[in-house]
Amino acid sequence: MLAIETRSLTKRFGASTAVDHLSFEVEEGEVFGLLGPNGAGKTTTIRMLACIVSPSGGSAKVAGYDIVKESINVRKSVGILTENPNSYEKLSAVENLEFFARAYGITDRRRVSERIKELLDFFQLWDRRNEKVATFSKGMKQKLAIARAIVHDPTILLLDEPTAGLDPEASKLIREMIERIGSLESHTVLLCTHRLEDAERLCNRVMIISKGSSKVVGTPKELRNRMGGHPKLEVTLKEVNREMVDKVRDLVLVEGVEVDARSARLLVTANDIQAVAPYVVKTLVGTGAMVMRVNVFLPSLEEAYLELIKEG
């Protein structure tokens, strides 16, 4: 079953179009990334899917509910970490979570208490549970905001830049938390980010969006391959000569060879680099080459991303 399905979803603010005929599908249990620069339309997309803003055109279903006609059901099914994930600073962590648990319809006080204990333990905030949120660090506030987003155990989690503004250590912690949430509570996650590291690490599939429209969708690996080409085999030799290069080039599966004579380095391109690697090494050794190092060289998602963003 599809957790999220959008068809030509569009949002205009006056003359400007923030989201332009965006269509995509997210499977149940999937971690799907919306990757794009600032102003690409990621936050507006999330807001439409959370029924905070209404679309100007197109349609979308979240957890099987129409975002326009069944907005209350959508809101009940969704947990959202907003772009500004501020909590009520004059309230404690427990008071914040209690309010949101009840606002999302959990009326059983015992269930609320158990869920809050479970989440504050998970996010390592239990010891500070009765302190005002104003005294928390930025990382702690972000953890509390994520706890708030899942306090009602939603089936779908919308996360808008969960690591934005955090230091590397806190970012790492939040990424680990999101991974654990995905595996422990089997949520469908829609993750908005402009951080490639987050997308690569957390997402099953990624959609790159720019100026409100979709550029490409696929797994991080597929995007790397599609935009940055296939993996390459990097072979560093003690010395390189023309015979060595020609012999490698003559191999059936090899598509191309680039040579850096100064560093005695060959960059071999092939459709299936894993299959061709032993033959390349064997051939080079056969020509008397001394192989110093062999690497499989992966093009980065960053290259793919930058390429697409450049195209606009």
Next chain:
Amino acid sequence: MTLENAMLVFSKDWREIRRNWQVIGPLVVVPMLITVMLPLVIILIPTIITIPGTSLNIPVTMFENLPLEVKLEIAGMNISQQMTYVFLLYFFAPFFLIIPIMASSVLASDSFAGEKDRKTIEALLATPLTDGELLLGKILVSFIPSMLVTILAFTVYSAVVDVAAFTLFGGRILLPILLWLVLIFCVTPAVSLAGIGITVIVSVKVKGFREAQQLSALLVLPIMLLIFSELGGLIMFGPIMLALLIAGFVVMDLIVFRLGISIFKREDILAKSV
């Protein structure tokens, strides 16, 4: 829409407000000034310093415009008793309209526009709470405390007046009287609701608490006009004025709430907060 959900919003906001001295401060200080300082000034000053006879003729226009029944009430009193009686029971009454309007606009600004300022509004708007539940919860958190403050201020004012004027009036209890009870329990709720309604409209359209509070502060101006009109002898606190105030503010409540409800839309609120 359920009252339970509206009360959930109310209790959350009330918890926040009572821990916020920026909001509680004016709520305590202004009523205290009105309830304690006004009666003490009018009762104690003439007894501490000797006032020349001509000074007592200053409010002569006001005294001339007193309704006949009030003139009859003060007929047998000496000049000091007349001054105290008329000021405390009649001229100071409109000041009690400032308390609910000030309290409700401060509370409503914090509750509506304050969420924008603190950037907590988006998470709140993402909950399944309906627009009606959010609006009602926030109206209640502005209305209930502002009425409690008004009633408390009236109680304190009555006590201060009765204690301070005890000797001057030979042990007579001056407050409460029916006119004041109508003012506190019929007029001030209507005034408070008007303040809230206007603040809701302002808060939806502005970006933050300060802007909302500054604009809402303008609500005190009509009340000040009322006070100065009374001091100038143009109008007089009495049954007719109370009836006009109730009618006027009820009509105003209906208009501003109708308008407030029509513009209280999630998307508009969020659009102005980003």
